Amino acid sequence: MRTLPHSDSPGSISPGEGYGVNGAEMPREQRVAALLLSRYNLRLLIRLYATFDGDLLLPIVLGEIAMYNIGGIAADDTASLAARCDSNFKHPPLRPCNAFSISSSTGIPRETVRRKVSHLILHNWIDRDPKGGLTITDRALALCVKPGDDENQSDFLATADRIRALLDERQPA
Secondary structure: OOOOOOOOOOOOOOOOOOOOOOOOOHHHHHHHHHHHHHHHHHHHHHHHEEEEOOOOOHHHHHHHHHHHHHHHOOOOHHHHHHOOOOOHOOOOOOOOHHHHHHHHHHOOOOOHHHHHHHEEEEEEEEEEEEEEEEEHHHHHHHOOOOOOHHHHHHHHHHHHHHHHHHHHHHHOO
């Protein structure tokens, strides 16, 4: 199974592009890198499963709300991201969204999104403003910006280092 980035993400590809289903045409280093990423993703899913009591739709809905709230910062715009992560990151300006926009962006049915939103509100992960706009809470924001010794961040960085070393091996000296 190959996961594609959002269609508006830099470097996204359409389903018919890229390598074959079995990856046979893919160079060895890229196959190994794909395997390392798959292992990391599986460990991440297991951590999310535990954090959200077995409901993997909750972190998807929460994450999509958070990304919509923070919006306006491109993931590849390091300067903007660095500016956003200064000491004032505790209270960034958030752009509210609604269940319809989350349903549209994730493909999760709107009624399911509404149930997940109710659960996230009940557990203080998101707030609903008087107009119905959804924003992440300080609790959710704190989870997203845990210190560098967080298990997920260290796992991600270790995986990235292994992939970088693997890809550097094929570079001529």
